[in-house]
Amino acid sequence: KAVIINGKEIANEIQNELRATVQSWINNDKKRPKLVAIKIGNDPASKVYVERKMKAANFIGIENYTIHLEENSSQQDLLKEIDYLNKDENVDGILVQLPLPKHMNEHEVCQAIVPNKDVDGFHLQNLGSLASNSNGIIPATALAVKELIIRSNIETFGKNAVVVGRSKHVGLPIALLLHADSRDEIGALDMTTTICHRHTPHTELEKLTKLADLIVVAAGIPGLITKEMVKPGACVIDVGITRIKIDNKYKLIGDVDFESVQAVAGHITTVPGGVGPITVAMLMKNTILAAKKNYDNLKSQ
Ligand code: NAD
Known part of the structure; x- marks a missing residue:
């Protein structure tokens, strides 16, 4: 009989490591990483997924909040929120919970997030980096x-x-x-x-x-x-x-x-x-990576 790989256990292990990483940042006077999720509409599965991600962020010490948009919001409304977060120096990671309502274009929305804050790694620049074996957000x-x-x-x-x-x-x-x-x-x-x-x-x-x-x-x-x-x-x-x-x-x-x-x-x-559960943990790892990119970027300005 096959050995069952315990995803929860591995996820807990990763989350504990990430929590220690964030703690050592704080000890070195760096700010906590900050993640913002955007959820559109009332899909019950999406609600559960976003809550799980934010629970993991809380455990690790990643500052976070969720923006809720109505199901009938326009794509323009969503792009406005993304634009605002793109420009906010305090925000390190942005995630838009998929699937989007049918009247929105997933591709256009994923391309609107600046690649360095795209913790899902869905921006063409990040997928392109992965395809060419160089480090972006995976x-x-x-x-x-x-x-x-x-x-x-x-x-x-x-x-x-x-x-x-x-x-x-x-x-x-x-x-x-x-x-x-x-x-x-x-x-x-x-x-x-x-x-x-x-x-x-x-x-x-x-x-x-x-x-x-x-x-x-x-x-x-x-x-x-x-x-x-x-x-x-x-x-x-x-x-x-x-x-x-x-x-x-x-x-x-x-x-x-x-x-x-x-x-x-x-x-x-x-x-x-x-x-x-490991996917959620790796999303948090991506948020910490995005925070590091943001920190290096601000320092070099
Ligand atoms: P998708 O619908 O975009 O893609 C499904 C893929 O499966 C397509 O490429 C399609 O060609 C292929 N496929 C469909 N029927 C097939 C068949 N009979 N034989 C072989 N291939 C077939 O879905 P997605 O976004 O890629 O997600 C795939 C699955 O993974 C979904 O069930 C989704 O819920 C799940 N998912 C899980 C996690 C996680 O963290 N565990 C994360 C994302 C997605």
Whole structure:
């Protein structure tokens, strides 16, 4: 039976390290990092996610607040808020909780945040830095996958990886971090990496995942990965989150058929309690990185 990778435990470990980092800043007379979240509308899942992020920020000692905009706010209203925060020297990190209401353009909104405050790492400049192996701000989910691999001592050098999902915010950044050269600035993992997506025929997907030492699934399709698709001893990381309602209660489920895959895999993550909490911790790490960039920037002026 596979070893279950405990995402909550790893996240707590990271959060404690970050708390110590912030404390030592304060001891050196630097100001606390400051994070501002913007939430639009009343989506209950978004509310939970923003609250979790702010709870982690509080624990670590990151100053924070959340701006709530009405569902029917215009994109112009949102861009105005972002512009104001971009110019505020006291604000180190800005995050806009996705998804946005349908009348807004996600791409335009993500590009409006100045790259040095873009703690989600979704700005083209940050994604471009990642693609060219230089240090910008890397999307937190990709960092979370890398961090859990490293902290669980999973062998990666020269091994085969399959990433299922190619979105610009999740699947692609994960694949970039897995495949690139560990000698470059971003510290990637040197894996032979294949990206699969909705047009990969299922029979092909199965052929490829069966060769993989590491499978990362970020498709949002419950039960997509079953035990027939997994090489014995492989590491299976489930990024997918689908919210379903059972008996009037919401439940989160991943993309991996956990019970069956656990019997063949070497390591496996759960949903919830796997990648999710580590993603929140890595978002906080990005906020501290953004604060450092802001500090260096102000000092050089
Ligand atoms: P998305 O809908 O933008 O992308 C889904 C991707 O899956 C697409 O690239 C698509 O081509 C691929 N796909 C769809 N059906 C497939 C199939 N049958 N076979 C192979 N590939 C298929 O979603 P996203 O924003 O990339 O998020 C992916 C999942 O990860 C979602 O469930 C989301 O909720 C979850 N997520 C989790 C975290 C976390 O911290 N754990 C963070 C972000 C997103």
